[in-house]
Each structure stands twice: as C-alpha cells, then as structure tokens.
Amino acid sequence: MKIAIVSDMHFGYERFAEDANSQAREALERASSMADAMIIPGDIFDKRFPRPEVLAQAFNIFRDISRCEWGAKVISFESKSGKAFTDVPVIAIPGTHERTAIGKENPLNLLGLAGLLVDASEATVTIAKGDERVSVFGLGGLSEELVRQKLAELAPKPVPGSFNIFMFHQSIYELLPFSDDFIRMEELPKGFDLYVDGHIHHRLIANAHGKKLIIPGSTVLTQLKDDEQDKKGFFIFDTQAYTEEFVAIDSRPFISLHMKFDGAPPSEIEGKCESAIQEALSSSSDKRGRPPVVRLVIEGTAAKGLGASDLLLNALAKRYASKVTLSIDTSRLESPDIAMSMEAVRGGKAGSMTTRELGMEMFAKRLKELGYGGKVASELFAILSAEGSKDKILKEAEKLLEEKE
Ligand SMILES: [Mn+2]
Structure with missing residues (x-):
C-alpha cells in the first residue's frame, strides 16, 4: 500500500496565511493523487479555535480529497470513546496546536464529525486494499508530562x-535534546x-x-529556523518495499544567513546586509512569484552606534x-565599548588607585572619546558595578546609552 504522510499544515497561520492555505492544498491534492491512503500526524490547524474562514479553507480541501478514488478504505475502528464517520482512508490526529481542554472536541475532530477524515486519537484504525491491511494507532499531541502516563494507560x-x-505528535529527546521531559525513542510502544x-x-528520518x-x-514555513x-x-x-519518497511542493523560498562582524x-x-539580500x-x-523570506542573523561586535545599526x-x-x-535578528550583536569597559570595572587590577577609581577614570575617558558627557559615565558606572547577570546589566547599560545618544 502507498501511504501519503502529510503534516503540520497550520491552516490559519497568520504570518503566512495564504502560503499555509495554498501549500496545504497543493500537498493534500498531490498526495491524494499518488497514494492509496493518507495519514496526518497533527496540526492541520494553527489554532484550537480557528476563525470560520480558516475552517472553510480546510473543509473545502478535505471535502475535495474525500471524494477522490482512494485505493484503500477503512474497515475497522477500535476506540473506547471515538467513532469513525467515513471509510475514506484519510486518518489524522490533533496536534498540540489543536488540543482543547474541553473533552475531545477540537477543530480536527470537526473534520471527523463531518465525515471528511477519520480522527484516530487513542484509536486503532485499520484500512484494507485487496488482501493487505494497514493499522494506524493514533495518539494526539499532549503536554510532555502527560505522554508517558497516557502511553502506559493506553x-x-x-x-x-x-x-x-x-x-x-511530540518532541523526541534524541532529535531535539532541549528538555529532559521529551520522550525517548525507547519509550515509544514496541512492535x-x-x-x-x-x-x-523540518523533515527527518530516524530509527525507533x-x-x-x-x-x-x-x-x-513557520519558525524561520x-x-x-x-x-x-x-x-x-x-x-511493501519499506521505502519512502519525498515529494517537494512549491513552498515559498526561505534563506537564512548568519553574518559575523568584528567592530x-x-x-x-x-552594506553587507544589503549585498546579502541582493x-x-x-x-x-x-x-x-512570491518574494522569498530572508532571515539575517547578525553576530559579533559593532563599533559605537549599535542603535544606529538598528536604524539603518x-x-x-x-x-x-x-x-x-x-527578518533581521541583531540580538547577538554586541558593542565592544560596553563589554570592554565592563570587564575593566568588574575584573580590573588596582594599582595605586582603587579598582573603582581606576575603572571610573578609564571609563570616563573612553566615554568622552565617544562623545558622552561625564554625567553619563557616573550613571553608567553605577549600572555596570551593580550585582547581576552580565546580560541584564548590559541591557540596562545599552538602554541608558540609547537614551543619552
Ligand atoms: Mn506544528
């Protein structure tokens, strides 16, 4: 059997709403023309309460594909609570974006109630094509702390x-090692x-x-990663062959560029950003003919005038x-003047002067060269000598300098 796997369409995703709709349509229509059945592991919708026009976009497409001639059909549905309202082999689960607190009902489930797909949440759905059987067990997206409990229960x-x-529909620790709460491959049910x-x-093929x-x-495109x-x-x-083929759709081009600067x-x-864009x-x-999405991540250090960079x-x-x-990210760009002066104040070795005096003198001199008056030096010095994390202190210092500029 040929099974199409389409995921995370995010109908109603506001930043690229038209892309979400047109790219979902292209993926769903092409996939339905190539496969005997389709499975969708969550996040058809971007929000748990989509606006009616967003629901309409999805309902229009799922109505169209539910009328295709599918090679397979649903022959059994086993679940404690749910029900299948069609034998069309389009099988989906709700993702984390669709999860609602109020029982089972969510926008994905509405498509199920309308008989346009089968909601496989906590259910085993079996489809048949000739003598071949494929069974899909579905577990909708859950908060991390509930997954293990739910798997043990089911x-x-x-x-x-x-x-x-x-x-x-979950994060997996081996693929995204950001939180200990994410489930491990070995915790997935066996067999x-x-x-x-x-x-x-982003697409991935791993082993469980x-x-x-x-x-x-x-x-x-959503996260611009x-x-x-x-x-x-x-x-x-x-x-039969135990192989998969990736089919690309006409998604909007996305280019992410990291640019490093030193003073x-x-x-x-x-200038460099402009050349990169061109x-x-x-x-x-x-x-x-849609414009590409370009993300510029600017790292390193800027000469004085960090604020001026942002304006330009x-x-x-x-x-x-x-x-x-x-999309321009300047959060990783630092001004060396502030960082250097801070080191002098916090870690400076005192000669005949106290650390404080030495730091203050160097600091006032440097600031004067940069066009700031003596009053800024004492205010800034107070901020920089305060207790606190480097990040927090630098932020406060930058704020002060921006105000005085
Ligand atoms: Mn998603």
Missing part, C-alpha cells in the same frame, strides 16, 4: 496480520512497523526500535519590503 498494541503504524511523528517542522521513524515536517530552508513537502511510503561601523553592517534575491525563484537596518528592510520578507 498500552498501544500492533494488530496481528497488519502493517502497523504508530502515529503521534510497530513504522513510526510517524508530527510537531517537528529498529524501524523507521518518519517526520515529514510542516507544509508551511536554519533547517527549514529545505523545500517543504510530504512523503509517500510504500509498505564594524553601522554603514558596513548595512544575492539571496538573485539566487531564489518562486514559481508563483530598519530603513533597509523598508526599502526591500516589496521584494523580500525580511
């Missing part, structure tokens, strides 16, 4: 005689032939209990607004 088991898929996970927005774990990634630069799309998995004046930062524009193309970059973003969707 104890999902493979169905004898079927090709068994465990479909879920399934294939594991399919949503939630993670010696079997494939497939993450198709989202169909729309470096690993979202690949084309978006979906997988077609062949249960650069604002004009240099602006290069990104000339190297990217979109069939639908804002102007740059405005100039290119019609050609590119720009």
Whole structure:
C-alpha cells in the first residue's frame, strides 16, 4: 500500500496565511493523487479555535480529497470513546496546536464529525486494499508530562496480520535534546512497523526500535529556523518495499544567513546586509512569484552606534519590503565599548588607585572619546558595578546609552 504522510499544515497561520492555505492544498491534492491512503500526524490547524474562514479553507480541501478514488478504505475502528464517520482512508490526529481542554472536541475532530477524515486519537484504525491491511494507532499531541502516563494507560498494541503504524505528535529527546521531559525513542510502544511523528517542522528520518521513524515536517514555513530552508513537502511510503519518497511542493523560498562582524561601523553592517539580500534575491525563484523570506542573523561586535545599526537596518528592510520578507535578528550583536569597559570595572587590577577609581577614570575617558558627557559615565558606572547577570546589566547599560545618544 502507498501511504501519503502529510503534516503540520497550520491552516490559519497568520504570518503566512495564504502560503499555509495554498501549500496545504497543493500537498493534500498531490498526495491524494499518488497514494492509496493518507495519514496526518497533527496540526492541520494553527489554532484550537480557528476563525470560520480558516475552517472553510480546510473543509473545502478535505471535502475535495474525500471524494477522490482512494485505493484503500477503512474497515475497522477500535476506540473506547471515538467513532469513525467515513471509510475514506484519510486518518489524522490533533496536534498540540489543536488540543482543547474541553473533552475531545477540537477543530480536527470537526473534520471527523463531518465525515471528511477519520480522527484516530487513542484509536486503532485499520484500512484494507485487496488482501493487505494497514493499522494506524493514533495518539494526539499532549503536554510532555502527560505522554508517558497516557502511553502506559493506553498500552498501544500492533494488530496481528497488519502493517502497523504508530502515529503521534511530540518532541523526541534524541532529535531535539532541549528538555529532559521529551520522550525517548525507547519509550515509544514496541512492535510497530513504522513510526510517524508530527510537531517537528523540518523533515527527518530516524530509527525507533529498529524501524523507521518518519517526520515529514510542516507544509508551511513557520519558525524561520536554519533547517527549514529545505523545500517543504510530504512523503509517500510504500509498505511493501519499506521505502519512502519525498515529494517537494512549491513552498515559498526561505534563506537564512548568519553574518559575523568584528567592530564594524553601522554603514558596513548595512552594506553587507544589503549585498546579502541582493544575492539571496538573485539566487531564489518562486514559481508563483512570491518574494522569498530572508532571515539575517547578525553576530559579533559593532563599533559605537549599535542603535544606529538598528536604524539603518530598519530603513533597509523598508526599502526591500516589496521584494523580500525580511527578518533581521541583531540580538547577538554586541558593542565592544560596553563589554570592554565592563570587564575593566568588574575584573580590573588596582594599582595605586582603587579598582573603582581606576575603572571610573578609564571609563570616563573612553566615554568622552565617544562623545558622552561625564554625567553619563557616573550613571553608567553605577549600572555596570551593580550585582547581576552580565546580560541584564548590559541591557540596562545599552538602554541608558540609547537614551543619552
Ligand atoms: Mn506544528
């Protein structure tokens, strides 16, 4: 059987609402024309209470694909609470974005109630094509602390005689080692032939209990992370050959660039950013003529006038607004003047002067060179000599300098 795996469409995602809709349509329509069945591991919608026009976008597409000629059909549904209202082999679970506190009802479940797909939350759905059986156990997205408890309670088991898929929507520690709360691969239920996970927005193929774990990634750009630069799309998995094929859709081009500076004046930062934008524009193309999304991460140190860099970059973003969707991150850019002076004050070795006097003198001299008056020096000195984290102190110091500029 050929199973399409499409995930995280995020209908109603505000930043790129039209992309979310058109790219979901392309993925769902193409996937339905290529596969016998389709599984969707969560986050069809971006919000738990989508606006009616967003619900309409999804309902229109799912109505269309539910009328396709599918190679397989649903032959059994086992669950303590849910029900299947169609035999159309489009099987989905709610993701973390759709989860509601009020019982089972959520926007994904509405598509199930309308008979446009089968909501497989905490259910085993079996589909058939000829003699072949595929069973999908679904576990909707849960907060991390509930996953283990839920898995222990449900104890999902493979169905004898079927090709068994465990479909879920969680972060996995081995793939995203950011929190100890994330479940480990070994905690996934054993005995399934294939594991399919949503939630993670870039595509990945890993291994769980010696079997494939497939993450198709989202169909729309959301997090602007470096690993979202690949084309978006979906997988077609062949249960007989145990192989998967990635099918790219026409997703909007995204380019993420990291630029490092060492004591650069604002004009240099602006100039290099502008060249980078022009290069990104000339190297990217979109069939639908949409401007690419370009993210510039600016790191390192700027010469005096950090505020001036921000102003120039804002102007740059405005100039290119019609050609590119720009996201500029300057949070990793530092001003060396502040950092150096701070080291002098906090770690300086005293000669005939006390550390405080020495620091103060160096500091006032340096600030004067940079065009700040003596009053700023004493105020800034007070901020820099206070107890607290380096980050917090630097922020306060920057704020003061911006006010006095
Ligand atoms: Mn998602």
